[in-house]
Amino acid sequence: MATKNFDVIIIGTGQAGPPLAASLAKNGIKTAIIEKGNLGGTCVNVGCTPTKAYVASARRAFIAKNSEPLGVEVKGEIVVNLKTIKARKDEIIQDSRDGLHKMLTETENISLIKGTAKFVDEHTVSVNGENYSAEKIYINVGGRARIPEGFSNVPFLTNISILELEEIPEHLIIVGGGYIGLEFGQMFRRFGSKVTILESGDKLLKREDDEFAEEIAAIFKKEGIDIRLNSECISAKKKGDQIEVKIECTEGAPTLTGSHILIAAGRIPNTDDLGLDKTKVKLDKRGYIKVNDELQTNLDHIWALGDCNGEGAFTHTAYNDFQIVNSQLFQEKKRKLSDRFLCYAAFIDPPIARVGMNEKEIREKGIKAKIATRPMSKVARAKEMGETQGMLKILIDDKTDKVLGATFLGTGADEYIHTIIDLMYADAPYTVIRDAVHIHPTVSELIPTMLENPKPME
Template structure:
């Protein structure tokens, strides 16, 4: 069967691109080996943020006495009901995608695993499909370190299928996935231990933010063990025993459940790319240029598999970049994008652009504006004063280089800074703006009044 374009994967970029191609008269095939929606809908943003919401409700119910709210009796967490709610949200999203793809006469949805036969054809379920354009949108999967093959470990995918709360959840990895699950299951009632081989949580962030998050977690009763390289795990009775190469603490730890949150790898190892001229880097990511074109001129790679972002919003922007070169006058480029993301812990950490460490390594002369959350009136009124705000400004241009926020609502008001960076205007525009009182974001103009030397 021949198509004008074939899209492999129905993650964030795939369905939007299929709809745009179809609207412009292309005969399109979109191939999916599992559930419609990719990581975000099925095992990423949608389900985990539903769990985060439940965990926060439980935490508030148990910790509101300081604000004069007393809960008489116990607060029970029903993980089965939480899972059922999550499953309903996912089912609704899948249903919407299924309806969109199956009711468009220019789109053919093919269920099955695709493998390239050559640069112009793929095989799915024993059938060959050809096209003049290919768009790879296959996403990623959990990385499983060596030494854990013999135990019944959990990943960010399988942990969402639990219907009973773990007694003691051991988490290998102090990144975003490990921290989000660690905090939510602690709030559900599990004992939680987080093991990380580095000397701080969230290794890509400045040390002060890693330390602040560790203190927040310890305050909630989560054990954080840094400098702990996990060697292997084995079954010990009805528990799992993890062996640790560590400087301090016991070299072994036992728990009822083990979550491996040691990063993700691209789904490119079984795609048949060895039968094409598509180039990969040494980690298995597909190399792309500024237009997301691979080393083969008629094949593009979008989303997590290209190594240029591991987020739903970057995957959607990948669609926007490709779509602009197909059908729009204004052409978008990968290099136009500012890196931005959030860790949806409580309080959340949000980041855009460069941090202090990166600015120092680049040798850029910069200033910093900062404010502890404890000095922000709205945070005090809400009783949520943990964290800090930092914005970095280039001295020569007065433009914002980046910002890192840790505090209540940070994942929302970071966009004030993101929008300013895309506008390409100096920081003084925000400094001189009038924000609404009482809000947390009203302190952004105030904190920019006197930036200091870094």
């Protein structure tokens, strides 16, 4: 079999792959980019783009039903049309796919190859019976939902298939209290479903400080979402046209019946069908590809970018992976993985946003720190908007006055968290924000105020 040769092969068209291909091509490097599914990876097709479109529709429905306290009365029935919501989502996705297809097929030095790539050896992959070889290979294959044992006999939903529904579920049972489960839970409750969230741990969003998890649980319960903690799902089975879930729990009924079940119990990398056993690329025990500070694997000609390297499960971290690799290739200033501050948001309403360490992690590390907090109920703009749920917390190193981390839960938190993110990248003390003048009336104007007198973290 003849082998087609390239300078570089990229496997996957998620957030890191296409910009890397464009940069390589611009520099005269003959590049093949391989995609087994739809162009754009998780974010474009089944992640950020579609879910945030659904979140927007859910918020419109919620506002329509809950504006009377602000003097706006909606007369008549509020009808949520999931077919229309889905069609709008599909149009947005297709626009992104079309843009990527145009770039990847019309740019000189880029060859788009459709199909599943499997390694034949450490420099060669096979796609649809054809072999392709390159001096350098970049793996950008993303991840997928982890399906626990015990659910193979029921028509479960994942973050992919739930976006194809055209009828609103009567009762949606969600296995998992992480950010994916919470986003879908709140949106479908606002669409009109009865929603039950089953979480095996003792709180939602297990990575967050307790008070934020508790506040989110209170917000969800206020919206009529049933939350069952300490509930380990053992199995599920069909029961007529319903699904019955067996639960090992400390309290509550040991079984639960609903019309639909969504599995949101974590993610796993798409590395199991790459044929990596034909190479010496090292994986960790969860199947993620091990990388160094430049995202290089243990083989000096193979790199791993995006969710498959286990160094971040977000669109922005995947794109930053591209920036790291691109800087190492073509830029004077070299970026590294260790330069990055982990930051993310869960796009529930109100959103929770986080950067750096939280209080629990700081205590575990024994770092002497100061803390500044403020409830959203004491933020004037939040009161004016009628959205006072949540709280703000900033943690500061007592010795250096540098910010260690922050968690914001409240209206607009996913935007003004960047005030703290930018300060941390500037390596500046918290006093820079404390002494700044922010615009009134905004939520972010309270950040300087809350930093006026941070307290020692006891």
